[in-house]
Amino acid sequence: MALEAAYAFDGSGTTVTDLSGNGRDIDLTGTNGVQVAGGQTGNALGKTGATMPTLPAAVLAASQTDDRTIMFDAQGNLTTWWVRFNDTTFASGMWGVLNISGSMAVQARDNTGSHNLATRPAAAAPSAGVWHNYCATYVRSTGLIKLYIDGVLTTPGPPNGQSSFTAGTQLSTSANTIDIAEWSTTGAALDNLRVYSHALTSTEVASIAGTPVTAPTLTDAGTAALALTATGSGVKVATASGAAAMALTAIGAGSKTAADAQTPALALTADGTALAVRSGSITAQLALTADGTGTKTGTDGSTAPLALSAVWLYNAVRSGVAEADLTLTASVAGSAVRAGAETAALALVASGVAAGDIRDITLTITGLDSRWLFTEAPSRWDFREEV
Numbered sequence: 001m002a003l004e005a006a007y008a009f010d011g012s013g014t015t016v017t018d019l020s021g022n023g024r025d026i027d028l029t030g031t032n033g034v035q036v037a038g039g040q041t042g043n044a045l046g047k048t049g050a051t052m053p054t055l056p057a058a059v060l061a062a063s064q065t066d067d068r069t070i071m072f073d074a075q076g077n078l079t080t081w082w083v084r085f086n087d088t089t090f091a092s093g094m095w096g097v098l099n100i101s102g103s104m105a106v107q108a109r110d111n112t113g114s115h116n117l118a119t120r121p122a123a124a125a126p127s128a129g130v131w132h133n134y135c136a137t138y139v140r141s142t143g144l145i146k147l148y149i150d151g152v153l154t155t156p157g158p159p160n161g162q163s164s165f166t167a168g169t170q171l172s173t174s175a176n177t178i179d180i181a182e183w184s185t186t187g188a189a190l191d192n193l194r195v196y197s198h199a200l201t202s203t204e205v206a207s208i209a210g211t212p213v214t215a216p217t218l219t220d221a222g223t224a225a226l227a228l229t230a231t232g233s234g235v236k237v238a239t240a241s242g243a244a245a246m247a248l249t250a251i252g253a254g255s256k257t258a259a260d261a262q263t264p265a266l267a268l269t270a271d272g273t274a275l276a277v278r279s280g281s282i283t284a285q286l287a288l289t290a291d292g293t294g295t296k297t298g299t300d301g302s303t304a305p306l307a308l309s310a311v312w313l314y315n316a317v318r319s320g321v322a323e324a325d326l327t328l329t330a331s332v333a334g335s336a337v338r339a340g341a342e343t344a345a346l347a348l349v350a351s352g353v354a355a356g357d358i359r360d361i362t363l364t365i366t367g368l369d370s371r372w373l374f375t376e377a378p379s380r381w382d383f384r385e386e387v
Contacts, residue, residue, distance in 0.1 A: 001198035004062040005055060008213040009035050009191055010042040016053075020194075021216045024056040033181060036188050040073040040131040041212035044188035047181055052081075055178040055195070060085070062197055064173045066140035069196035070097055071208065073133050074104075074126045076189050081182040082134075083193070085175035090115055094172035097136050097147075098182075099125050106136040106147045111170040119163040121147035123154040131191070133209040137199040143167040151209030153202060 006020040012035055016026035028034065032049030045053070070083050078099060084107075085095040094109045105120035126132045135148040143165040147154055154161030181190050192213045200208070 001065075001067070002062075002196070003194060003216075004197050005059045005193075005195045006213045007045075007193045008042060009039060009045045009193075011035050012043070016045075018056075019213050019215050022058070022062075024058050026053055026055060028053055032184070038188035039191040040075070040210070041192065044073075044191035045181055045193075046186055046188050047184055048186060050182075050184045052179040052182055055180065059195055060175060060178050063178075063195050064095075064171075064175060065197040066170060067138060067197075067199040068095065068171065069135065069137045069198065069200045070095075070194070071133065071135040071196075071200070071205075072097075072193040073131050073191040073210065074189060075131045076128050076185065076187065077102075077125050078183040078185055078189055081179065082190060083195075084179045084182070085172075086177045086179050087115070087172065087174045088176055090174065094175045095138070097134055104134055104147070104149070106145055108138060108145050108165070109172045110165060111172045111174070115172050115174070116165075118145055118165050121145055121154070121161050121163050123147050123149040123161065131210075133192075135200065135205050135209060137205070138171055139199045140168060140170055143169050148202075148205045148209065151206040 003020045005018050005022060005024045007016050007026060008019055009016055011017060014028040016028060016035065018024040018026070026033075030051070031053040032047050032051040033053035034046050034048055035043045036046040037043055064085070072083065074082060080100075081093060081096060081098045082104075083096045084093040084098065086092075087094050092109070092115070093107050094115065096107055098105060098107060100120070102125060103122040104125050105122045107120055108118045109115040110118075121136075123134065124132075133148075133150050135151075137146045137148075138144070144162060145164060146162050148161075178195070180193070183189070192211070194208075194213065
């Protein structure tokens with residue numbers, strides 16, 4: 001149910017551009033159709049001989065529907081077909097508008113094997129130099145066939161303006177071409193042709209009749225769906241003005257916004273002070289490498305023990321800033337080994353010890369026959385051998 005093709009005939013070559021947006025251009029090559037000056041608006045279709053132009057097969061396939069509309073502007077009392085859905089096997093027009101017996105008329109055949117012909121709605125034919133708009137519609141559910149001239153339904157009731165099949169009758173779908181402009185007379189004659197796969201209402205007919213075919217424009221002010229690349233601080237707006245789902249790379253200080261405007265789980269590398277925040281604003285489990293002063297924080301905000309390797313000068317700190325147990329192995333009696341295989345004095349520092357506090361520190365050095373006594377000094381520990 002849409003505008004399937006629309007032609008303004010405003011070009012000058014053999015291609016008639018489809019302005020419906022469907023890309024169904026007419027190729028006039030091999031026909032006697034030409035685009036000439038003097039149209040109802042701009043140029044129009046004229047003829048140089050009998051061969052009729054044919055609309056693309058895609059237009060036919062899209063418009064042999066239950067409900068239909070043909071609309072065009074015309075001038076000149078030219079006989080026979082203006083627009084014909086033609087069944088070459090049956091050798092007759094199944095649907096269309098023609099000038100017959102001095103009047104413009106709608107021809108409609110049903111989809112039975114005999115293709116019964118409905119009484120033709122009729123209207124006055126166009127005259128030379130005077131443009132009129134003609135519009136034919138069919139609605140299957142009612143069976144009504146209508147013919148409008150210049151946006152107005154002609155006098156109702158057959159043989160004028162309106163006739164009908166039995167309600168529910170399907171129009172023929174056996175046409176294999178859509179031909180236009182059967183006459184041979186030269187000069188501008190057919191303009192602003194539109195083919196629909198639904199029936200226009202009387203209000204729509206009145207609004208469109210006599211207007212030029214133009215390229216489509218947006219008729220609403222809604223926000224269309226966009227494929228956007230968002231920066232870390234940007235958002236993508238969906239048609240409902242909500243935040244659409246985005247695949248973003250978040251920096252440490254940013255967040256990733258989902259369709260529900262919540263912050264989803266992020267896989268972040270913490271620097272020892274930053275935390276990863278999940279959608280519920282809780283602290284996520286982080287696997288951190290501590291630098292000797294940091295702690296590892298769990299999802300409940302508590303600090304977890306860290307297994308650290310202490311260099312020769314420092315002690316290891318657990319969660320709660322308590323002193324960790326260090327195991328030092330001396331390769332030479334009375335010394336600890338540091339990088340470079342050098343031997344170093346052992347310096348043990350108890351963290352969290354206020355000045356004047358007494359802490360028992362036990363150092364066992366294997367391989368010595370003597371033992372060491374530790375005494376507290378104001379600034380350091382003195383080691384002396386007890387004899």
